[in-house]
Amino acid sequence: MATEAHPLVHEAPQGFVWKYIFSKDHKVIGIQYLLLAMVSVVIGMYLSVLMRFHLAWPNAKLPFSDDIMTSEHYLALMTMHGTIMVFFVLTTAPQSGFGNYFLPIQIGAADMAFPTLNMLSFWFTFVSLMVMVAAFFVTGGAPISGWTAYAPLSALGEIAGPGLGLGQTLWIFSLAIFCGASLMGSLNFITTTLDLRARGMSLMRMPLTVWAWFITAILMLLAFAVLLAAGVLLLLDRLAATSFFIPGGLVVSDQLIAHQGGSPLLWQHLLWFFGHPEVYIAILPGMGIVSHVISCFSRKPIFGYRAMVYALFAIALLGLMVWGHHMFVSGMSPYSAFAFSLLTMCIGVPSAIKTFNWIGTLWGGKIRFTTAMLFAIGFVSVFISGGLGGIFLAQPTVDIFLHDTYFVVGHFHLTMGVAAIFGMFAGTYFWFPKMFGRFMNESLGKLHFWISFIGIYAIFMPMHFIGLAGHPRRYADTTGVDFLAEMNPVHLFITIVALVTVGVQIVFFLNFFWSMRKGKKAEINPWHATTLEWTVSSPPPHDNFAGRPPTIYRGAYEYSVPGAPQDYSPQHVPEGVSAPVSDR
Amino acid sequence: MTARTATGEVELIEVGGGDRGPASAESRPGRGGDGGAAPLFPQRIYISGIVLALAAMLMFFMALASAYVVRKGLSGDWIPLGLPRILWLNTAVIIVSSLTIERARRLLAPQAAGLRGFRGWPRRWRGWWGLTTALGVAFLVGQLIAWQQLAAAGIYLATNPSSSFFYLITTAHGIHLLGGLVALSVVGFRSWPAEARVNHSTAVTVSAIYWHFLGALWVFLFLLLLVGR
Numbered sequence: 051m052a053t054e055a056h057p058l059v060h061e062a063p064q065g066f067v068w069k070y071i072f073s074k075d076h077k078v079i080g081i082q083y084l085l086l087a088m089v090s091v092v093i094g095m096y097l098s099v100l101m102r103f104h105l106a107w108p109n110a111k112l113p114f115s116d117d118i119m120t121s122e123h124y125l126a127l128m129t130m131h132g133t134i135m136v137f138f139v140l141t142t143a144p145q146s147g148f149g150n151y152f153l154p155i156q157i158g159a160a161d162m163a164f165p166t167l168n169m170l171s172f173w174f175t176f177v178s179l180m181v182m183v184a185a186f187f188v189t190g191g192a193p194i195s196g197w198t199a200y201a202p203l204s205a206l207g208e209i210a211g212p213g214l215g216l217g218q219t220l221w222i223f224s225l226a227i228f229c230g231a232s233l234m235g236s237l238n239f240i241t242t243t244l245d246l247r248a249r250g251m252s253l254m255r256m257p258l259t260v261w262a263w264f265i266t267a268i269l270m271l272l273a274f275a276v277l278l279a280a281g282v283l284l285l286l287d288r289l290a291a292t293s294f295f296i297p298g299g300l301v302v303s304d305q306l307i308a309h310q311g312g313s314p315l316l317w318q319h320l321l322w323f324f325g326h327p328e329v330y331i332a333i334l335p336g337m338g339i340v341s342h343v344i345s346c347f348s349r350k351p352i353f354g355y356r357a358m359v360y361a362l363f364a365i366a367l368l369g370l371m372v373w374g375h376h377m378f379v380s381g382m383s384p385y386s387a388f389a390f391s392l393l394t395m396c397i398g399v400p401s402a403i404k405t406f407n408w409i410g411t412l413w414g415g416k417i418r419f420t421t422a423m424l425f426a427i428g429f430v431s432v433f434i435s436g437g438l439g440g441i442f443l444a445q446p447t448v449d450i451f452l453h454d455t456y457f458v459v460g461h462f463h464l465t466m467g468v469a470a471i472f473g474m475f476a477g478t479y480f481w482f483p484k485m486f487g488r489f490m491n492e493s494l495g496k497l498h499f500w501i502s503f504i505g506i507y508a509i510f511m512p513m514h515f516i517g518l519a520g521h522p523r524r525y526a527d528t529t530g531v532d533f534l535a536e537m538n539p540v541h542l543f544i545t546i547v548a549l550v551t552v553g554v555q556i557v558f559f560l561n562f563f564w565s566m567r568k569g570k571k572a573e574i575n576p577w578h579a580t581t582l583e584w585t586v587s588s589p590p591p592h593d594n595f596a597g598r599p600p601t602i603y604r605g606a607y608e609y610s611v612p613g614a615p616q617d618y619s620p621q622h623v624p625e626g627v628s629a630p631v632s633d634r
Numbered sequence: 635m636t637a638r639t640a641t642g643e644v645e646l647i648e649v650g651g652g653d654r655g656p657a658s659a660e661s662r663p664g665r666g667g668d669g670g671a672a673p674l675f676p677q678r679i680y681i682s683g684i685v686l687a688l689a690a691m692l693m694f695f696m697a698l699a700s701a702y703v704v705r706k707g708l709s710g711d712w713i714p715l716g717l718p719r720i721l722w723l724n725t726a727v728i729i730v731s732s733l734t735i736e737r738a739r740r741l742l743a744p745q746a747a748g749l750r751g752f753r754g755w756p757r758r759w760r761g762w763w764g765l766t767t768a769l770g771v772a773f774l775v776g777q778l779i780a781w782q783q784l785a786a787a788g789i790y791l792a793t794n795p796s797s798s799f800f801y802l803i804t805t806a807h808g809i810h811l812l813g814g815l816v817a818l819s820v821v822g823f824r825s826w827p828a829e830a831r832v833n834h835s836t837a838v839t840v841s842a843i844y845w846h847f848l849g850a851l852w853v854f855l856f857l858l859l860l861v862g863r
């Protein structure tokens with residue numbers, strides 16, 4: 051047996067194609083996911099810039115074009131912006147990107163449990179993105195039904211509007227493929243965490259990043275299966291004349307629709323049963339990264355490690371039971387609304403626990419304000435601001451007014467969008483030296499942080515206010531309605547800030563690619579951190595530990611242990627040993 | 635088991651720690667009981683993998699089942715579907731196939747553990763395994779006949795939500811079962827005695843878990859279609 055090829059002993063692959071394209075190495079796959087997310091975020095940002103341009107100057111021609119944007123065009127951009135950002139950025143980078151790269155290393159494993167499956171899940175994601183982008187180029191263009199694809203609009207086909215023919219069909223196919231990718235990926239993450247931990251890596255010694263990826267994977271496994279089922283039903287309505295979601299008696303474009311009896315509410319239930327867990331899928335990995343980074347740069351153990359773990363579980367569990375808060379205005383019974391409201395507000399409790407523990411970790415710490423740390427603290431800030439908006443929305447009576455206004459747009463961009471992206475930035479600046487052996491430029495990083503931080507508040511806070519003033523979301527043109535036209539200066543302000551904020555992201559990209567080749571060289575453990583990724587070379591060798599998995603002697607965040615020789619005690623160093631190997 | 639020490643050397647140490655994660659392939663004594671050769675650990679990741687896959691499938695079918703209940707409850711156009719009688723037979727077939735695969739699995743288990751003589755068992759094992767595969771095929775054929783009977787009565791996918799769900803649920807289950815049949819066939823064809831037996835028994839165990847799941851799932855779906863008509 052010793053001579054036989056063992057599934058977990060990996061020979062390094064040969065040749066460019068097997069090494070970098072169809073690689074089974076979790077680190078290469080992690081980078082592939084990150085690059086895919088980078089391409090997607092550029093597309094998504096570009097779409098949002100076009101939308102902002104139109105909102106600020108509704109009667110102006112688009113840059114580089116002779117057309118004034120039509121409302122349908124606006125809705126198509128909005129749909130694709132939301133979809134690409136939610137799935138191909140927020141789901142892909144924090145979980146599949148960083149998770150793939152660092153989860154196996156942080157638990158002392160040579161690779162994921164199923165490397166081939168891992169490769170497949172990346173390539174499924176890639177195909178899914180291609181199919182999604184293809185929707186732009188087919189007749190009718192991209193769908194206009196929003197990232198939530200509410201039925202019956204999404205179920206009727208071409209007759210209901212441009213993009214709702216082939217474009218919408220491709221959209222559904224793309225997401226079905228994405229579901230497959232996510233199911234494979236999450237299965238791999240969970241198995242790896244359960245079965246491949248190194249000696250001594252007990253559950254309660256795992257870094258909080260690993261906990262976050264693990265719990266996110268559980269949510270993905272459960273939620274994406276439901277989205278897949280919903281997608282199948284929607285496809286059948288569109289392609290096989292069934293009536294799951296299409297009610298009777300609909301007249302669209304002066305034509306009576308032949309379907310009958312279907313329930314649009316059924317779609318909402320299925321979609322949001324997936325959709326609410328999805329928002330936590332987007333943000334939990336960020337929470338893990340933030341805990342990791344804050345502990346390291348406060349030089350203190352994370353405050354309340356166990357509470358952090360249990361809070362993650364509580365958020366995930368409650369997150370599966372609150373989907374109805376997106377449907378308060380759907381005519382649900384007030385009793386259900388009350389139950390959903392109560393459960394939703396319960397999520398505030400574990401969220402607050404996490405927030406207090408982050409602040410508790412910072413409190414009295416020897417804080418090092420690196421760029422990664424700034425983004426981590428920024429994450430906490432926007433998570434609090436956005437989450438407080440959530441408490442407003444969780445009251446059915448308040449939500450009847452606020453639903454489908456810009457208040458919701460502001461809320462979910464702060465929480466899901468910005469917080470998750472700040473988590474990614476924190477992770478990028480923090481792990482860059484490990485992934486590429488070089489630092490990113492800190493001065494550019496701080497410039498990037500401060501402009502982004504101020505920018506996103508200046509963009510999304512005013513959205514809360516125009517929402518309170520009754521401005522509906524998903525409107526392409528606000529000039530025709532008096533009370534909306536009065537808010538146009540706000541749109542103008544937001545657009546200008548947005549352009550600046552988008553602009554500073556270019557600094558980030560330049561910094562990223564420049565530092566890859568020219569950045570300051572980093573040693574193995576430049577931040578003096580405790581976890582296993584900092585014990586291997588940068589970048590780590592093909593099977594991470596060169597066939598010698600480490601043994602773990604202590605928890606993940608032993609910073610400033612009294613009596614210890616330095617202010618960090620790496621996990622692989624036994625008690626009473628003076629210095630970690632890796633730093634010699 | 636190796637660990638790096640303060641001096642930077644690699645040293646062999648006895649490991650007792652860790653809560654359960656065996657860490658390296660080459661250093662682990664065979665705990666599979668299979669002549670002390672094969673590590674236990676591949677088995678565990680495959681079992682975890684299949685259990686997680688089943689959890690996802692369960693969610694998928696539960697989503698369909700709740701859609702069924704909601705769609706039926708919310709609308710006035712539901713016409714109960716008279717189920718073809720052959721479904722009873724199919725149900726019996728799939729239940730029996732669960733028993734036969736279990737028989738095959740148990741035949742293998744003591745062999746893998748080296749408790750019983752080697753002679754003669756592969757043939758009996760192949761018999762039960764082959765029978766299971768045949769029953770699986772019979773089930774699928776039976777489902778096709780049920781479709782045919784419905785179609786002959788003029789009941790198609792889009793005829794009524796009840797028939798939509800019927801076709802959808804049976805198809806989704808059938809596709810999963812087809813996957814199971816592929817697994818059974820692959821394991822069956824590879825079941826020659828010289829094969830590495832523990833890996834083999836992993837494949838057998840994983841296929842058996844999957845097969846039992848599909849059986850139980852069908853019973854649930856059948857009851858849903860029958861009682862929830």
Ligand code: HEM
Nearest residue numbers: 329333375376398437440441443444453454458462465466
């Ligand atoms: C205590 C915390 C939170 C509460 C009480 C809460 C509550 C709510 C409620 C009630 C809505 C529905 C509003 C409406 O459509 O009328 C909503 C929307 C939303 N929330 Fe939250 N939320 C919280 C945190 C979060 C977090 C952390 C995220 C993301 C990571 C998030 C992402 C979203 C998204 C994406 C939507 C809108 C989706 C859409 O309609 O397109 N929320 N939230």
Ligand SMILES: [Cu+2]
Nearest residue numbers: 326373375376
């Ligand atoms: Cu929600």
